[in-house]
Amino acid sequence: MADPLHIVCPHCDAVNRVANERLADQPVCGKCTRALFEGKPLDVNSARFTRHISRNDIPVLVDFWAAWCGPCRMMAPAYAQAAGRLEPRVRLLKLDTEASQDIAGLFGIRSIPTIALFQGGQEVARQAGAMDAGSIISWVQSRMRAA
Template sequence: MAVKLACLECGQGNRVPDEKLGAGPKCGTCGAALMPSKPVEITFDILEMARRLDEVPLVVDFWAGWCGPCRMMAPEFAKAAGKMAGKARFAKLDTEAFPQSGSKFGIRGIPLLIRFKDGREVSRQAGAMPADGILQWMSKDK
């Protein structure tokens, strides 16, 4: 069976066979990695496309450059992304560059992680966390 994924670079929808998710699938339009092992900076429009289309978990870190805890958590978020390669996608959205994200997702504080799957929010976690904490949070409420 194939799963649907939006490219985190160009937004194009792709279908990837389940067994190929861990084998480095690439976007049929732009060639970007569809299941990258590190977080990808995305735009608000790409997030909207991916959260509606993706059939694998999409974990988004809502952050801002002026936020000290956000900067502290960035390497931990990247470690968690590496450990979940082929199983989930990790993305970062700069709330300062895309202020509409605050009202759209009810963001009251950053850093904020939101996990999306099959077009809906599955869970959220505010505050900086170590990589193991992020992985533990992801394992809840599957």
């Protein structure tokens, strides 16, 4: 067996070790026993954002959004649909830029919606503007191949 991947639980934020070949086997958290992947984006605050970005060994896609943003609300169902197709190979997060202005400022988010792909705790790609599910999936897959 190759080195296990570290996967942060979307429920209790515990870091779990999961064999790469077992990601699709519906793994559960060793601490809270809930599913590690549910096929939907995870809403995070600043602290949870940092933990998921820094401790997940799989790529993490973040939707920077705000409740008052019309295009953000329009893209939300497409982002959720993309989560169902990209997990368990990619973790999808949603970060409200109004509630987490520190993170939005740290990453220089100037327009929303903006999606950013992180690998190994580092941002590797960014795209501003609303996208449909197919475009989100294609964008992520092409960036993962390039990385």
